[in-house]
Amino acid sequence: MDLTALTALELGQAIRRGEVSPTEAVRQAMERIRREQSDNHTYITVTEELALEQAKRLEQHLPDRPLAGVPAGLKDNLCTAHLPTTCASRMLAEFVSPYDATVVERFAASGGILLGKHNMDEFAMGSTGETSWFGTVKNPWDKTRTAGGSSAGSAASVASGTCWYALASDTGGSIRQPAAHCGVTGMKPTYGTVSRYGLIAHASSLDQIGPIARTAEDCAAVLDVLRGQDPKDGTTVPVTGPSLLEQLTGTLDGVRIGLPVELLDKVEEGVRRGVLETAEVLKARGAVVEKCTLPLVQETVAAYYILSSAQASSNLARYDGVKYGWRDQTATNANQLYARSRSQGFGAEVRRRILMGTFVLSAGHYDAWYRRALETQEQVKQVWNELLQRYDLLLTPVTPGAAPKLGHYGDNPLAMYLDDVFTVGVNLTGLPAIAFPCAPDAEGHPLGVQLIGRAMEDGVVLNGAHCVQQETAYHLRRPEKGEVK
Numbered sequence: 001m002d003l004t005a006l007t008a009l010e011l012g013q014a015i016r017r018g019e020v021s022p023t024e025a026v027r028q029a030m031e032r033i034r035r036e037q038s039d040n041h042t043y044i045t046v047t048e049e050l051a052l053e054q055a056k057r058l059e060q061h062l063p064d065r066p067l068a069g070v071p072a073g074l075k076d077n078l079c080t081a082h083l084p085t086t087c088a089s090r091m092l093a094e095f096v097s098p099y100d101a102t103v104v105e106r107f108a109a110s111g112g113i114l115l116g117k118h119n120m121d122e123f124a125m126g127s128t129g130e131t132s133w134f135g136t137v138k139n140p141w142d143k144t145r146t147a148g149g150s151s152a153g154s155a156a157s158v159a160s161g162t163c164w165y166a167l168a169s170d171t172g173g174s175i176r177q178p179a180a181h182c183g184v185t186g187m188k189p190t191y192g193t194v195s196r197y198g199l200i201a202h203a204s205s206l207d208q209i210g211p212i213a214r215t216a217e218d219c220a221a222v223l224d225v226l227r228g229q230d231p232k233d234g235t236t237v238p239v240t241g242p243s244l245l246e247q248l249t250g251t252l253d254g255v256r257i258g259l260p261v262e263l264l265d266k267v268e269e270g271v272r273r274g275v276l277e278t279a280e281v282l283k284a285r286g287a288v289v290e291k292c293t294l295p296l297v298q299e300t301v302a303a304y305y306i307l308s309s310a311q312a313s314s315n316l317a318r319y320d321g322v323k324y325g326w327r328d329q330t331a332t333n334a335n336q337l338y339a340r341s342r343s344q345g346f347g348a349e350v351r352r353r354i355l356m357g358t359f360v361l362s363a364g365h366y367d368a369w370y371r372r373a374l375e376t377q378e379q380v381k382q383v384w385n386e387l388l389q390r391y392d393l394l395l396t397p398v399t400p401g402a403a404p405k406l407g408h409y410g411d412n413p414l415a416m417y418l419d420d421v422f423t424v425g426v427n428l429t430g431l432p433a434i435a436f437p438c439a440p441d442a443e444g445h446p447l448g449v450q451l452i453g454r455a456m457e458d459g460v461v462l463n464g465a466h467c468v469q470q471e472t473a474y475h476l477r478r479p480e481k482g483e484v485k
């Protein structure tokens with residue numbers, strides 16, 4: 001039986017019933033990883049021995065949890081004791097964290113088996129999976145295209161069946177955008193519901209950890225494991241009420257959904273069709289879908305890049321060649337050591353963000369850039385929250401089109417930043433959002449749509465996607481040979 005064809009929950013169920021063993025699941029995943037890794041870099045570290053040991057241990061004692069025994073991967077910015085955590089950077093290529101991230105502890109306690117650490121854009125900066133020190137991640141549907149980013153390895157791995165789900169991070173779309181490009185489902189939870197302790201920071205007020213999996217149901221099950229207040233992260237909030245899995249009622253009766261129509265002028269025809277078709281499915285399941293207007297769309301991108309770069313420049317100041325990571329050996333004084341270690345250890349995109357962030361925070365430019373971006377963020381929060389008083393959910397595109405060709409953005413980072421227009425608003429506002437597959441484009445490349453909800457209403461968001469997935473089969477398409485014409 002091909003276990004990689006199962007969803008995470010299906011595999012969990014088969015394991016609990018004793019129909020398959022965790023060892024068999026690990027074995028099949030490893031076979032695929034070996035095949036896949038020969039021409040793609042979805043994993044930075046593969047932990048075969050450890051995974052087999054964990055599988056054996058779980059065969060002795062299986063926790064009574066839906067995902068016990070199901071193997072998964074972690075984005076390589078989540079700290080793991082005893083294993084490298086590289087952030088796909090030369091700076092941290094040799095770094096081993098002295099502790100596990102809170103989500104890693106929770107993952108282990110739920111009976112998760114770790115297959116390895118997924119490749120990503122360096123320090124989670126980028127939208128293409130091309131900025132990794134360890135090599136580019138390619139899209140498993142079409143190896144001439146990007147897998148999206150920054151959680152490129154995570155999304156590509158779920159799509160190609162080299163894990164059943166992944167834990168990733170989303171600062172401005174890094175879970176949702178690669179999920180859309182790889183034809184899988186990815187959820188960015190409400191800010192504060194999942195602990196960031198042990199997540200290597202990109203922009204602390206925007207970063208949030210979440211799942212990438214095949215279905216909304218799988219995402220709910222993973223988030224049920226991850227969510228909850230953590231004394232080690234002061235920005236976490238208590239999570240109460242029924243589990244997310246229990247909130248997947250399968251009905252949308254009385255749910256009001258806003259569709260910001262002017263966004264559809266900014267996307268390729270396939271995406272437009274996908275959004276409109278998804279709206280029809282949601283209606284068929286009982287929702288009321290209404291056209292609405294989402295103001296300040298362009299401004300969200302500008303505010304996001306100013307605020308995220310500012311926070312990144314501050315967060316990355318700790319990599320100085322002294323305390324952590326890459327150290328230049330030729331320096332003869334402290335200034336040289338800092339300058340050389342940082343310019344050798346960081347790649348071009350990371351250096352660009354540090355320069356941009358330092359600039360907008362500098363005394364002479366703070367008011368013109370950083371303060372104005374903060375003001376814009378407040379305005380965005382206000383208009384989004386007003387809109388979400390009228391609607392329970394918003395339905396939008398995730399990306400302007402299918403995954404771009406590798407090298408598409410060349411040396412035009414601004415063009416890459418502007419393509420984040422549909423994802424960054426969710427991070428500025430802290431709201432929950434899910435990206436999931438809709439009808440593919442004319443050539444078969446996956447496309448995604450996004451549902452955004454109110455803060456703490458992650459269950460409503462997941463249920464919206466779940467209802468669509470009960471009616472359609474786009475989320476079950478696999479990039480096996482011949483799928484993309």
Ligand code: GLN
Nearest residue numbers: 124126170171172173174
């Ligand atoms: N593409 C965005 C950026 O480069 C998002 C990154 C992320 O969510 N980590 O900043």
